[in-house]
Structure formats: structure tokens, C-alpha cells
Amino acid sequence: MSEYGIEARGLVRVFKGGIRAVDGINLAVRAGEIYGFLGPNGAGKSTTVHILTTLLPPTDGVARVAGYDVVTEGPKVRAAIGAALQEAALDPLLTGREHLRLQMALHGTPRTERRRRGDELLERVGLTGAADRKVRTYSGGMKRRLDLALALVHRPRILFLDEPTTGLDPQSRAALWQEVGRLAKEEGVTVFLTTQYLEEADVLADRVGIIDRGRIVAEGTPAELKAEIGHPTVEVVPADPEQRPALARVLERFGELAHISPRSLAVRLTGDELGLVDVVRALDAEGIAVQHLQLHAPSLDDVFLAKTGRTLEGAGAEQPQQLVP
Amino acid sequence: MTAIAPSQLGHLARRSVLRTLRQPAYVVPPLVFPTLLATVNAAGLRPSTLLAGFPTPSFLAFAMAVPFIQGALFATMNAGTDLARDIANGFLNRLALTPMRGGMLLAGHVAGVVALGLIQALFYLGFALVAGVHLEAGPAGALVLLLLAVLVAAGFGMVGAFMALRTGSGEAIQALFPVLFVFLFISSMNAPRHLMESGWFRALATINPVSYLIEGARSLIIAGWDSQALALAFAVSAALLVAATAAASWALRARMGRT
Numbered sequence: 001m002s003e004y005g006i007e008a009r010g011l012v013r014v015f016k017g018g019i020r021a022v023d024g025i026n027l028a029v030r031a032g033e034i035y036g037f038l039g040p041n042g043a044g045k046s047t048t049v050h051i052l053t054t055l056l057p058p059t060d061g062v063a064r065v066a067g068y069d070v071v072t073e074g075p076k077v078r079a080a081i082g083a084a085l086q087e088a089a090l091d092p093l094l095t096g097r098e099h100l101r102l103q104m105a106l107h108g109t110p111r112t113e114r115r116r117r118g119d120e121l122l123e124r125v126g127l128t129g130a131a132d133r134k135v136r137t138y139s140g141g142m143k144r145r146l147d148l149a150l151a152l153v154h155r156p157r158i159l160f161l162d163e164p165t166t167g168l169d170p171q172s173r174a175a176l177w178q179e180v181g182r183l184a185k186e187e188g189v190t191v192f193l194t195t196q197y198l199e200e201a202d203v204l205a206d207r208v209g210i211i212d213r214g215r216i217v218a219e220g221t222p223a224e225l226k227a228e229i230g231h232p233t234v235e236v237v238p239a240d241p242e243q244r245p246a247l248a249r250v251l252e253r254f255g256e257l258a259h260i261s262p263r264s265l266a267v268r269l270t271g272d273e274l275g276l277v278d279v280v281r282a283l284d285a286e287g288i289a290v291q292h293l294q295l296h297a298p299s300l301d302d303v304f305l306a307k308t309g310r311t312l313e314g315a316g317a318e319q320p321q322q323l324v325p
Numbered sequence: 326m327t328a329i330a331p332s333q334l335g336h337l338a339r340r341s342v343l344r345t346l347r348q349p350a351y352v353v354p355p356l357v358f359p360t361l362l363a364t365v366n367a368a369g370l371r372p373s374t375l376l377a378g379f380p381t382p383s384f385l386a387f388a389m390a391v392p393f394i395q396g397a398l399f400a401t402m403n404a405g406t407d408l409a410r411d412i413a414n415g416f417l418n419r420l421a422l423t424p425m426r427g428g429m430l431l432a433g434h435v436a437g438v439v440a441l442g443l444i445q446a447l448f449y450l451g452f453a454l455v456a457g458v459h460l461e462a463g464p465a466g467a468l469v470l471l472l473l474a475v476l477v478a479a480g481f482g483m484v485g486a487f488m489a490l491r492t493g494s495g496e497a498i499q500a501l502f503p504v505l506f507v508f509l510f511i512s513s514m515n516a517p518r519h520l521m522e523s524g525w526f527r528a529l530a531t532i533n534p535v536s537y538l539i540e541g542a543r544s545l546i547i548a549g550w551d552s553q554a555l556a557l558a559f560a561v562s563a564a565l566l567v568a569a570t571a572a573a574s575w576a577l578r579a580r581m582g583r584t
Contacts, residue, residue: 054422056582089418090416091344093344098340102340106420106424107424111332
């Protein structure tokens with residue numbers, strides 16, 4: 001059996017009007033790995049997930065999930081995967097427990113096992129107390145947790161989570177991250193997670209693929225990606241605004257100047273974090289009093305900016321939100 | 326069919342019924358409106374029974390066939406709207422990600438419609454008997470009437486499924502409701518076809534398949550066992566079911582798109 005849970009080569013999906021939502025994607029996600037698929041709205045993340053989960057055939061290319069071809073072995077792929085797609089696809093008129101029963105029946109879970117498995121999943125996602133309430137009374141976080149439980153009823157080897165924390169409050173987001181991390185570490189589940197949140201990819205993913213306009217523009221561990229292009233930035237707010245010109249002259253010695261806020265000046269260091277010490281010494285030597293000084297570590301947004309020339313936030317606004325097959 | 330198919334079918338049908346029962350707006354109008362319309366028509370059109378050749382002295386008995394068909398139309402709209410909602414909110418994708426076969430989705434959907442159609446038909450039958458309507462075909466006729474009602478509900482249920490799968494929009498299905506109602510009104514719902522004086526209306530009623538569904542149900546109530554009327558009613562409802570199932574299956578394949 002392949003060491004990869006998910007493999008794709010030259011994956012392409014063209015929609016009506018010739019829009020190439022996915023434009024030659026190559027993927028190799030190891031079994032047991034959490035792979036973060038990071039990109040702005042409309043970058044092609046969900047289309048890729050739909051192809052890999054067999055919901056949408058690719059226009060070109062090949063993909064294997066759990067060792068099965070997504071085009072010719074759809075039923076085998078579906079039996080091996082669980083998926084929580086972008087919108088929590090729930091029936092507002094059914095209770096949480098009824099959702100689980102239905103999902104287990106459709107997956108062929110033996111009748112004798114359904115109650116135990118349902119209770120176990122409800123407890124795991126913290127919905128035992130709300131299990132018999134209709135879903136229309138659930139909060140966004142509760143719906144997401146139920147969605148995750150439904151994706152797990154048949155103990156899938158591979159889990160697809162399409163923007164699982166969009167719209168969630170920080171507490172619900174942290175709870176979901178904890179559960180996803182546990183699934184990968186304790187149960188060895190391969191997780192393919194799409195997100196537009198840098199922090200999510202950074203915290204959760206073993207490896208990150210950054211997608212823009214249907215293409216993967218960078219791939220690696222978060223640390224590798226940041227190290228590849230990122231240099232730390234030192235932001236300084238002078239105690240006396242009159243000293244800004246002098247401050248600029250000092251900072252220029254250490255790298256390229258950057259503007260973060262009107263009150264501050266910043267420099268992108270050419271070296272690593274150790275350069276901060278030299279900056280502080282130079283400021284002291286020039287007699288520049290500092291009100292505030294901060295070291296910004298490189299982020300995945302810096303990586304995205306370096307690879308695409310745009311920030312993630314700005315990129316989202318200029319790309320199509322929905323495509324028609 | 327796999328071993329788990331009956332369980333899948335049962336759960337999908339159960340969901341369909343539960344959803345409907347939890348929406349009073351889906352339950353009450355299909356029970357109240359058709360019986361109310363039949364009662365009002367019976368009161369207002371009673372003089373029609375004095376026409377030479379009118380088949381029964383009770384207009385209520387004549388009109389009681391209509392709720393069975395009208396109720397099926399309501400069920401079509403409601404079930405179609407529910408399926409469209411499943412498409413819009415992604416629930417259909419959730420179902421598509423299970424090992425369930427596409428045909429099972431349609432079967433589960435229609436099983437729910439049939440169960441509700443049966444409940445409605447029992448209500449109409451009970452209402453008719455309480456209102457003093459005598460069923461000429463007797464208890465066996467009541468069973469055949471229920472069977473016909475169920476078959477009609479299944480056929481219209483598949484029409485609703487087809488429309489939902491094609492449009493993916495509950496609003497579009499609601500907009501089609503008046504169109505389906507036109508079929509009901511341009512039929513023999515309020516007068517026997519041989520007594521219709523307007524030639525064009527009689528021609529439309531004659532080519533309208535809904536006329537034959539009503540006349541089949543009506544024959545059991547007012548005439549007893551009319552093999553021709555029953556054969557036509559069952560043939561039309563079976564043809565509707567087969568054609569709508571084929572169309573809905575095609576639309577489902579196109580909509581699901583899974584490999």
C-alpha cells in the first residue's frame with residue numbers, strides 16, 4: 001500500500017466559461033499527516049476537495065485517495081473517507097442524534113453498534129447534552145462539531161475538512177483544532193484541511209500547500225515556508241516623533257524599510273532574529289529613545305505575499321466565490 | 326440491492342416523514358384545504374346533481390375523489406421543496422458521500438411521500454364516511470382507493486423530485502404549484518365530462534390525465550366497480566410514476582455528479 005493517503009498529479013477542473021478553478025495541482029499527502037491547504041476565497045480549495053472526495057470529476061489529471069482512483073473507484077474512496085464540507089450540511093428539523101443514526105444507517109453500521117457509537121461521538125464533540133435538540137437551535141460551533149462527528153461515524157482513514165472553522169468564535173475554533181489534532185495523532189487519521197486562516201494552517205498543519213488561482217504556489221512545513229522567504233521585521237516607535245528621520249537612517253543599515261503604522265518605522269532584517277540585538281545597540285549609540293519596539297516573526301501571509309505579490313486578505317476579494325460546473 | 330439497502334431506505338423514508346410532521350405548514354393545509362374545497366363545492370354545486378345524466382344524487386360523494394388527487398399535489402410541492410433545500414444546503418452532498426446508491430435516495434424520498442399520502446388518504450376517507458358518503462365499492466373498494474391514492478402520491482412525488490433536482494430551488498417549485506393546479510381545474514373535478522357543454526373545456530379535460538385519476542377514484546365512491554375507469558386510473562398513475570422516476574433518475578445523476 002502507498003505511503004500516501006492522498007496523491008494527485010496534474011489535476012485540472014475547468015468550469016463553464018473556461019474558468020480553470022483547479023489548474024494542474026500535484027499533491028502527495030502522507031498517511032497520518034495533517035495537510036493544510038491555504039488560500040483565499042475562490043482559489044480552488046473547495047473544488048480540489050470536491051474532486052478528491054469524488055463529488056466532482058476532474059477535467060484532467062489523476063488522483064488517488066486511500067489508494068483508490070477518484071474517477072474509477074469512487075465507492076471505495078467514499079468508504080475510506082469522511083468529509084465535512086464548507087457549509088455544515090445539516091437538516092435543521094432533525095436532532096443531532098437523529099443525524100448520527102441516519103448517517104450510520106447509510107454507512108451500514110450494524111444496528112447493535114449504532115447507539116454506542118453515536119453516544120461516543122456525541123460525547124467526543126461535546127454535544128451529549130444537546131443530542132436530542134433540533135439542529136436549528138444549535139450555534140454555529142455546535143453545528144460544526146456535529147458535522148465533524150457525522151464525518152467520523154464510519155471511522156474513516158482520511159478526513160477532508162473544508163474551512164471547518166470559518167465563522168466560529170475563538171473558543172469553538174480551539175476546540176475543533178484540538179479534536180482534529182487528536183484524530184491525527186492518536187488515531188492516525190490523515191487530515192486534508194482547507195483554510196483561509198493563516199493561524200489555523202500554522203498551528204494545525206504538519207505541511208501546508210498554498211494555493212492561488214488554482215495552482216499550488218508554495219508547499220512545505222510552516223517553518224520551512226517561513227524560513228524560505230521570511231526575514232523578521234523589527235518595528236520601532238520613537239519616544240519623540242521628531243526623531244523619525246534619525247531612526248530611519250539607523251534602521252536602513254539593517255535592511256529594507258517597511259511601513260506598518262503611521263507612528264512607527266520598521267525594517268525587514270536581512271538576517272535572522274539575532275539582528276535585533278544589533279538594532280537595539282545602534283539605536284542606543286545614536287541616542288534615539290524608543291517608546292515601543294517589537295520583533296515580528298515572518299508569517300504565512302508573508303509567504304503568500306512573496307509568492308503571489310498579494311496578501312491573502314486582498315486576494316480573496318478579487319477572486320470568484322462560486323463556480324457552476 | 327445490498328444487504329443494508331432496506332435499512333437505508335427505511336431511514337431515508339423516516340427522515341422524510343419526520344421532516345414533514347415537524348412542519349405544521351406541510352401537514353395542515355393538505356388535510357384541511359382539499360376537504361374544505363370539496364365541502365364548499367358540494368354546497369355550491371349541489372344543483373348540478375339535478376342535471377339529467379348526473380351520476381349521483383350527492384355532490385359531496387361526487388366531489389370526494391378530488392381531495393385524493395389534490396392532496397398528492399400538495400405532497401409533491403412539499404417534498405420537492407424539501408429536496409431542493411437539501412441541494413441548496415449541501416445535505417445532498419452529505420448523502421452522496423455515503424455508500425448509498427442514488428436510486429435509494431429517490432426511493433427513500435418517495436417512500437416518505439407515499440407514507441404521508443396514505444395518511445392523507447385515510448383522513449379524506451374518514452372525512453367522507455363521517456360526512457355520510459356511502460362507498461359503493463365497499464371495504465375492498467376503500468383499499469383499492471387507498472392503493473390508487475398511494476400510487477398517485479408516488480407518481481407526483483417523483484415529479485416533485487425531478488423538479489427539485491433540475492432546478493435546485495424551492496422557490497422554483499413553489500412557483501410551479503399554480504401550473505399543476507391548472508391541471509386539476511381543467512379536469513372532470515367539478516362535472517362529469519359527458520355533461521360539459523363547452524366543447525373546448527371538454528376536449529382539454531379529456532386529454533388531461535388528471536381527469537382519469539379523479540374518475541377512477543370517483544368510480545369506487547359513486548359507482549362501485551367500474552373496470553374501465555379503474556384500469557385507466559391505474560394505467561395513468563403507473564405511467565406517471567414510471568416516466569417521472571426515469572426523469573428524476575436522470576436528473577439525480579446529473580445533479581450528484583459523483584464518480
